[in-house]
Structures are given as structure tokens and as C-alpha cells.
Amino acid sequence: MQKIVRVKLSVEAYVREQFHKQMRSPSQCPNCGRFHRLWALGYYQRYTTGLLGKAIAFLVRRFRCTYCRMTVSCLPCFAQPYRLVNHTTLEAFLKGRHRGRDVEAQRDLLRRYLHRFVEWQPELIDIIGHRFGRASPQEDATAFLRRAVAICGSASELTVHLVEQFRTTCFKTYRCHQVSFAR
Ligand SMILES: [Zn+2]
Structure with missing residues (x-):
């Protein structure tokens, strides 16, 4: 699943600060609704555009729910789901x-x-x-x-x-x- 996470950063700052490492696990699983079940799984890379309109790569943190086994990726809110x-x-x-x-x-x-x-x-x-x-x-x-x-x-x-x-x-x-x- 994908969760959009509010961050107050531009993609440039997100990359510069390696903010993907600070992305906390959501307290509630968006799939099964249970609390404190999400554990860090890794990252995947995708792209969005920056201040000048050029594509910039960034890392999205993924978690897995130990209850329902669903993976949850935390997309920072500067990026659109599946759109550049x-x-x-x-x-x-x-x-x-x-x-x-x-x-x-x-x-x-x-x-x-x-x-x-x-x-x-x-x-x-x-x-x-x-x-x-x-x-x-x-x-x-x-x-x-x-x-x-x-x-x-x-x-x-x-x-x-x-x-x-x-x-x-x-x-x-x-x-x-x-x-x-x-x-
Ligand atoms: Zn779950």
C-alpha cells in the first residue's frame, strides 16, 4: 500500500538531508488498522520534479505490517502518486x-x-x-x-x-x- 506522508520539505531538501532515513513508521497500519505493527523493510527509488522542473531521484521508505503482512510505502507529500x-x-x-x-x-x-x-x-x-x-x-x-x-x-x-x-x-x-x- 501507499501512504502519503506530510513533510515540510522540498524534494531537494529531502534528498540533501537524507530524510528517507528519518521517515518514521506510521503508527497505524493503513490496511488492517492495527497499531505498532509496521517494521522497516527498505527503500525504493522513484523520481519527482524539483524547483527547476527537472526530474530528481529520491528514496521512499517501505515498511511491513507484522500482522497483515502488507507492505506500506511512505510517499512524501511533495510527490504525486505515480506521476512525475x-x-x-x-x-x-x-x-x-x-x-x-x-x-x-x-x-x-x-x-x-x-x-x-x-x-x-x-x-x-x-x-x-x-x-x-x-x-x-x-x-x-x-x-x-x-x-x-x-x-x-x-x-x-x-x-x-x-x-x-x-x-x-x-x-x-x-x-x-x-x-x-x-x-
Ligand atoms: Zn496491517
Whole structure:
């Protein structure tokens, strides 16, 4: 499973401080709900974009639950689940701040994300209902996404909220956010 962990660091600082080593085990297993059962398992590498929009490798800490045997990876909240561009850059793009170097460097990918969101929005609404209020017929998908980000306070908080409350994300529902009772 994947848990999004709130950290107050950029990816640059996370890498510089080797913060993956300080990532504590979540007290509660997101799969079986038991407490104090997660033990460090190791790390895996993935990428997100940094301040200038370039891909930066970082390590994600993994744990295993001694009760349900599920592995839990702790993704720091600057990164999006399964998407390269970081949350801050995504948010700047959504707010129309297109002149930043990070947005400029990833503009094509960000446009693809937005197309994906437009396709995904009806399914997302089925999942979350009126969590962000009733959309008016005039409101397009981009405006809706911008509003959801504003209500949550940031794009990363929106993702944390969607994963924790609805087991989905801004773009897709992933298996790694679902509970499995296999043991
Ligand atoms: Zn468990």
C-alpha cells in the first residue's frame, strides 16, 4: 500500500538531508488498522520534479505490517502518486502561473495531466459526491480542480485528502490505496 506522508520539505531538501532515513513508521497500519505493527523493510527509488522542473531521484521508505503482512510505502507529500511532476508545480500550473521554470519545463506533461483530469472528473464525482460542493453547469473541470485545491489549501493536501478519505487521487484510483484483507 501507499501512504502519503506530510513533510515540510522540498524534494531537494529531502534528498540533501537524507530524510528517507528519518521517515518514521506510521503508527497505524493503513490496511488492517492495527497499531505498532509496521517494521522497516527498505527503500525504493522513484523520481519527482524539483524547483527547476527537472526530474530528481529520491528514496521512499517501505515498511511491513507484522500482522497483515502488507507492505506500506511512505510517499512524501511533495510527490504525486505515480506521476512525475511535483504537487507545487502542478498547483502553480492550475493557478495559471505558467512562467515559472518548473512549469515551463514540464508544460506538456502538465497539459496531459489536465486532459486526464477532464476525462476522470465524472468518475471522481461519483466517488466523492458533493465533497467540494455542487458544481455549477458553467464550471468546467479545470475550475473545479482549482476550487478543490483551494478548499484543501494545496494540491498536496487535496491528494492526501482524496487518498485518506476516498482511496482515490486527482487522476485515477490505484490498487495500492485500497484495503486488502488477504493475510
Ligand atoms: Zn496491517
